[in-house]
Amino acid sequence: MMNKEQYLASLRKLKPVIYCNGRKIESVVDDPMTRPHVNSAAMTYELAHDPEYNDLVVATSSLTGREINRFTHLHQSTDDLVKKVKMLRMIGQKTGTCFQRCVGLDALNATYIVTHKVDKECGTSYHERFVKYMQEVQExxxxxxxxxxxxxxxxxxKPGQQADPDLFVHIVERRDDGIVVRGAKAHQTGMVNSHEMLILPTTNLGPEDKDYAVACAIPVDAPGVVHIFGRQTNDGRRLQGDIDTGNAEYAIVGGETLTVLNDVFVPWERVFMCGEYQYAQEYVETFAAYHRQNYGGCKVGVADVIIGATAAMAEYNGVPNVSHIKDKLIEMIHLAETMYNCSIACSAEGHKTEAGSYYVDTLLANTVKLNCTRFMYEISRLAHDIAGGFIATLPYEADYKAPETRPYIEKYFAANPRIPTEHRIRMARLLENMTGGTALAESMHGAGSPQAMRVMLYRETNLEHKKKLARKLAKIEQ
Ligand SMILES: Cc1cc2nc3c(=O)[nH]c(=O)nc-3n(C[C@H](O)[C@H](O)[C@H](O)COP(=O)(O)OP(=O)(O)OC[C@H]3O[C@@H](n4cnc5c(N)ncnc54)[C@H](O)[C@@H]3O)c2cc1C
Incomplete structure (x- = not known):
């Protein structure tokens, strides 16, 4: 398992093409725009070497029997699924943001299950190929x-009906040694500080969309790959100091990219689906269910920090014991723990798949994420209520530091006399960072927009069974 320093060194060896704000990023580790995201992901490496978190972050590989980082693990039990959620909550508490690595973990686990099924039903050999790749990822x-x-x-x-065929990633050439793919993936979390990307289909497909049924692994710096780094709320503040960014060490969400694949060659040993369109929907749903499981872990870790910051703000403002404030804090705790409950439940109710790995209860996993699309907004709303309007109107850090204005800011933004004004400002900026713009949009759309979960809830619920229960009690004969 790599530690933090080894992870940073491994990133320095890669040469991805990344554009950001009109310039190229030469080193993701050193560039101020990407470094906070690198720090967040690095936490997943650092904690694997901390004995306190060994049980959560380290797992035993089902493929090699060796110790591996849980972010490369194929889940072997419901206990593994539960530990994943606990690990995500714990790291969310430490970073206060997205630490990115779960998306790949979920894509790997989904690919393991789907390739097994495709091989069994189509006589292909993707699974064996994928297992070899998985070993590389783990080792x-x-x-x-x-x-x-x-x-x-x-x-x-649908993909084939688009005005431009490249709006979904597709195969443009099949060769003896591999395939060539073209298109672009949007909102790619952690892409610039990952080693590789695992491409999978995004929607259900028909026979006319065969070329869009593609899954493959591509290094982030493969020829033809171009990343355009996304802008986040207040990200320019990173270049201006540390107070105004709120969470200077770890930034906001996952540092997403638009990743363009300009005729990228992929050797056959890295291709895990090539034309089996009938399995695209199952692939998407399997990935999505694993990914939706996470939100009651990582986002609850983030919510723990928001709740802590809100309680601190109440104290700094001098109103920690007011009844409506306590009530609102209780509501925030209730919402956070409800999301956590759902994540634990969908993990504990997981089951063994034919491939041998464990999979979550999909109905419950979709409930987790649907709650998250609402509850993180409500938690943030309550945080804003308690923090006060100055999280929206605070002066610039530069003015706080300037001799002409600092005395005024110190004097007029003082509240609870036991608390330095700077603490009140820092806490407000942290809350501003964690409860606005980009951070909330991730809770809404990350792992799918709410309607995607609603569709799944309707599909996974046995309404006929429920109607039967009701008819029986109402003494209605069919
Ligand atoms: C911060 C963040 C991180 C992310 N990280 C990743 C990542 O690492 N990897 C990854 O692959 N993806 C990632 N995503 C993408 C995420 O899964 C998508 O944002 C989500 O699936 C919604 O897709 P979209 O953004 O294109 O929205 P749209 O598809 O444009 O959806 C907008 C609205 O239109 C509705 N809509 C769209 N199509 C239809 C339709 N055909 N019929 C009816 N209604 C429709 C939706 O329900 C929604 O309400 C991330 C997203 C965010 C915001």
Whole structure:
């Protein structure tokens, strides 16, 4: 298992093409725009070497019997699934943001299950190939970006019906030694500081969309790959100091990219689906269920920090014991723990798949994420209520540091006399960072927009069974 320093060194060896704000990023480790995201992901490496978290972050490989980082593990029991959630909550508490590595973990586990099924039903040999790849991922402790979401163009149209065929990633050439793919993946979390990306389809497909049924692994710096780094709320503040960024060490969400694949060659040993369109939907749903499981872990870790910051703000403002404040804090705790409950439940109710790995209860996993699309907003709303308007109107850090204005800010933003004004400002900036713009949009759309979960809830619920229960009690004969 790599430690933090080894992870940073491994990133320095890669040469991805990354554009950000009109320039190229030469080193993701050293560039101020990407370094906070690197720090967040590095936590997943660092904690694997901390004896306190060994049980959560270290697992035993089902493929080699060796110790591996849990972010490269194929889940072997419901206990593994539960530990994943606990690990995510714990790291969310330490970073206060997205630490990115779960997307690849979920893509790997989904691919393991789906390749097994495709091989069994189609006589292909993707699974064996994937197992070899998985061993590499585990042995080298790679960070994998989970690359599902295509740019999708006109949302009412299937891939082959789009005005531009490249709006979904597709195979443009099949060769003796591999395939060539073209298209782009959007919103790619942790991409610039991953080692490889695992491409998978984004939607259900028909026979006319065979070329869009593609899964493969591609190094982030493969020829033809171009990353365009996404802008986040207040990210320019990173270049101006540390107070105004709120969480200077770890930033906001996962440092997403638009990743363009300009005729990228992929050797056959890295291709895990090539034309089996009938399995695209199951692939998407399997990945999505694993990914939705996470939100009651990582986002609850983040919510723990928001709740702590909100309680601190109440104290700094001098109103910690006011009844409506306590009530609102209780509500925030309730919402956070409800999300956590759902994640634990979908893990504990998981089951063994035919491939031998463990999979979550999909109905419950979709409940987790649907709750998250609402509860993180409500938690943030309550945090804003308690923190006060100055999280929206605070002066610049530069003015706080300037001799002409600092005395005024010190004097007029003082509240509880036991608390230095700077603490009140720092806590407000942390809350501003964690409860606005980009951070909330991730809770809404990450792992799918709410409607995607609603569709799954309707599909996974046995309404006929429920109607039967009701008819029986109402003494209605069919
Ligand atoms: C911060 C963040 C991180 C992310 N990280 C990753 C990642 O690491 N890897 C990855 O692969 N993806 C990632 N995603 C992508 C995420 O899964 C998508 O944002 C999500 O699936 C929604 O897709 P979209 O953004 O294209 O929204 P859209 O598809 O444009 O959806 C917008 C709205 O339109 C509705 N809509 C769209 N199409 C239809 C339709 N055909 N019929 C009816 N309604 C429709 C949706 O329900 C939604 O309400 C991330 C997203 C965010 C915001």
């Amino acid at each position: 080298q402790d790679l960070m994998i970006a989970g690359s599902m979401t295509d740019v999708k163009g006109d949302r009412s149209k």
